[in-house]
Amino acid sequence: MAFWIIQILNGLSFSMMLFLVAAGFTLIFGLMKIINIAHGSFYLLSAYIGLTVLRATENFLLATIASSIAVVVVGIAMQSLFLRRFYMKELQQVLLTFGFVLIIADICLWIWGGNPQALPKPSLFKGSIWIGSVVFPSYRLFVILVGVIVAVGLWIFQEKTKFGAIVRAGVDDEEMLRGSGINIQMVFVGVFGLGALLAGIGGIIGGPFVGVFPGVDITMLLLALVVVIIGGVGSLRGAFVGSLFVGLVDNFGKALFPELSLFTLFAPMAIVLAIRPTGIFGKIEE
Amino acid sequence: MKTAEILKGPIFLPSLFAVLILLLPFLFSTYYVGLVIQIIIMAIFAMSLDVLVGHTGLPSMGHAAYFGVAAYTTGFLYLAGIKNFWLVIVLGMGLGGLAAAFFGLLAIRARGPYFMLITLALSQVLWGIAFKWRSITRGDDGLPGIGRPEIGMGIDLKPDLHFYYFTFVILLLVFAALFILINSPFGYTLRGIRESESRMKALGYHVWLYKYLGFVFAGAFAGVSGVLWVYYSGFVNPSDLGVDLSVKALLMLILGGSGSLFGPAIGSGIIVLLENLVSGITERWSLVLGIVYVAVIMLFSEGIFSIIKRGR
Numbered sequence: 004m005a006f007w008i009i010q011i012l013n014g015l016s017f018s019m020m021l022f023l024v025a026a027g028f029t030l031i032f033g034l035m036k037i038i039n040i041a042h043g044s045f046y047l048l049s050a051y052i053g054l055t056v057l058r059a060t061e062n063f064l065l066a067t068i069a070s071s072i073a074v075v076v077v078g079i080a081m082q083s084l085f086l087r088r089f090y091m092k093e094l095q096q097v098l099l100t101f102g103f104v105l106i107i108a109d110i111c112l113w114i115w116g117g118n119p120q121a122l123p124k125p126s127l128f129k130g131s132i133w134i135g136s137v138v139f140p141s142y143r144l145f146v147i148l149v150g151v152i153v154a155v156g157l158w159i160f161q162e163k164t165k166f167g168a169i170v171r172a173g174v175d176d177e178e179m180l181r182g183s184g185i186n187i188q189m190v191f192v193g194v195f196g197l198g199a200l201l202a203g204i205g206g207i208i209g210g211p212f213v214g215v216f217p218g219v220d221i222t223m224l225l226l227a228l229v230v231v232i233i234g235g236v237g238s239l240r241g242a243f244v245g246s247l248f249v250g251l252v253d254n255f256g257k258a259l260f261p262e263l264s265l266f267t268l269f270a271p272m273a274i275v276l277a278i279r280p281t282g283i284f285g286k287i288e289e
Numbered sequence: 290m291k292t293a294e295i296l297k298g299p300i301f302l303p304s305l306f307a308v309l310i311l312l313l314p315f316l317f318s319t320y321y322v323g324l325v326i327q328i329i330i331m332a333i334f335a336m337s338l339d340v341l342v343g344h345t346g347l348p349s350m351g352h353a354a355y356f357g358v359a360a361y362t363t364g365f366l367y368l369a370g371i372k373n374f375w376l377v378i379v380l381g382m383g384l385g386g387l388a389a390a391f392f393g394l395l396a397i398r399a400r401g402p403y404f405m406l407i408t409l410a411l412s413q414v415l416w417g418i419a420f421k422w423r424s425i426t427r428g429d430d431g432l433p434g435i436g437r438p439e440i441g442m443g444i445d446l447k448p449d450l451h452f453y454y455f456t457f458v459i460l461l462l463v464f465a466a467l468f469i470l471i472n473s474p475f476g477y478t479l480r481g482i483r484e485s486e487s488r489m490k491a492l493g494y495h496v497w498l499y500k501y502l503g504f505v506f507a508g509a510f511a512g513v514s515g516v517l518w519v520y521y522s523g524f525v526n527p528s529d530l531g532v533d534l535s536v537k538a539l540l541m542l543i544l545g546g547s548g549s550l551f552g553p554a555i556g557s558g559i560i561v562l563l564e565n566l567v568s569g570i571t572e573r574w575s576l577v578l579g580i581v582y583v584a585v586i587m588l589f590s591e592g593i594f595s596i597i598k599r600g601r
Contacts, residue, residue: 032402032406036401036402038350038402038405038406038409040409040532040536085583085587088587089586093348093401093402093405094342094348094539094543095543095586097350097405097536097539098536098539098540098543098582098585098586099582099583099586099587101532101533101536101582102579102580102581102582102583102586103579103583104579105575105576105578105579105582106576106579106580106583107579108575109573109575109576109579110576112575113573113576221413221531221532222417224413224532225410225413225414225416225417228406228409228410228413229410229414231406232406232407232410236403236406261421262421262422262423262424263418263421263422264421265414265417265418265421266418268414269414269418272410272414273395276395276396276407277394277395280395280398280399280403280407281399281403
């Protein structure tokens with residue numbers, strides 16, 4: 004019983020971290036149809052910058068702010084200086100973002116070296132707490148809490164704010180949106196920045212338990228892809244449900260058959276694609 | 290025929306190219322022989338991808354999957370003691386095609402960016418499996434110590450020079466096969482689909498089936514390059530399945546120009562030379578290559594000859 008409780012909580016905390024990364028990916032794809040291969044690079048960059056700031060100041064909040072600003076700046080620069088020129092040219096956009104993967108990964112390797120590192124946990128959540136008869140690290144619960152808060156925040160943003168309404172309109176019919184006098188470039192930049200921010204927070208939050216190392220960028224990209232394909236690309240609800248599923252399955256897969264954990268993700272993804280190519284919550288293409 | 294006419298004829302450039310390739314080993318050191326082997330193998334890979342990208346309008350982002358499946362097939366067979374090239378190439382192409390047949394079922398229904406996303410995800414999962422399933426694939430250590438195959442006829446492929454001519458012959462065979470495929474009614478149908486799927490449907494073509502068959506063919510030909518690559522480099526590792534390789538081939542197509550037979554080969558030549566040049570100069574070659582990727586897209590995204598064409 005204790006095994007299951009711990010594994011479920013582990014899985015849920017991993018799910019929530021994944022949700023942050025995948026939500027950013029799905030927002031960007033949903034609006035601009037950009038397959039951002041560099042999405043995992045935001046995770047990588049943010050976690051490393053957080054690590055440096057944490058070592059210098061031992062202040063988790065400060066580290067979060069510093070790395071958030073950094074990834075948002077990088078994200079906005081990518082969109083407004085480069086990707087913008089290739090609107091709706093998916094191939095060019097993909098190759099550009101792959102160039103950024105190489106650049107960011109190599110700069111990080113240069114500065115922070117190749118050894119896997121973990122961010123220290125915030126001092127408030129260093130301990131463990133008892134849940135019934137089970138001891139569980141409180142940091143993991145904190146991650147679950149952050150994930151839920153961000154999910155609710157994104158839902159309110161998308162459904163209740165004007166900018167959210169503009170983004171939804173852009174996903175449905177981007178041409179109409181332009182026609183109604185909205186400066187779509189600003190919307191694109193804003194959404195790209197938001198997507199980068201979400202992946203960056205994922206890096207800070209995930210840093211203490213997933214860690215940061217060369218290659219984590221591609222691993223995060225892979226998991227985000229599986230999440231959005233299962234949940235339905237472009238849908239935040241899909242990203243949430245997909246993350247829950249992938250986080251739990253991946254965690255149990257790793258615990259029960261460590262070598263074959265990816266088969267346990269591959270099979271559900273293939274089944275979803277076979278039955279519903281646009282994912283559980285994705286729009287059916289006309 | 291006047292000299293000028295010969296120079297402009299369709300035979301001249303390819304023949305010049307072929308003669309150059311045949312003479313190259315006598316003019317340059319073995320280092321360059323190795324480089325040209327790499328270029329030839331990557332050209333086959335990029336050509337197979339171009340069947341999808343250039344001719345069918347299917348921008349696959351997971352083409353390395355079939356290269357890698359054939360590569361692992363080759364590695365496992367070699368370690369099991371099977372060294373007959375002709376058997377291995379048939380199995381490599383067969384399994385590459387089979388993987389494409391399976392992934393195609395899942396991906397072909399989707400279009401545009403969705404198709405790209407799905408092909409990327411499928412190939413990345415395969416990469417992840419190769420990476421993690423250490424007891425079989427040895428993870429990122431890969432399968433080392435793969436030697437050259439036996440082709441019979443008393444030819445020994447162990448010297449790079451022999452292998453060089455051998456890959457060149459295979460290139461010509463692939464070239465001929467793709468030429469026939471592309472200029473067949475099947476090839477014309479694929480390009481029809483690229484231009485207008487709805488019209489081809491209205492004309493009564495089974496669009497899905499044509500796309501699917503194109504996808505499987507491309508996977509099988511990618512398998513040829515995967516087999517050759519392992520025999521050349523002597524080892525297999527998960528990066529043979531990874532997004533790096535898939536994207537590299539797309540870059541070759543963008544550089545060389547897709548939709549033509551020579552374009553992919555030119556793109557392959559540029560990228561392989563560049564990679565070797567840069568990695569010889571600096572330890573930060575990955576960074577430099579990233580910058581090159583970005584610069585290439587910003588400057589030459591319509592193919593390297595687009596600037597010349599614009600100038601005319």
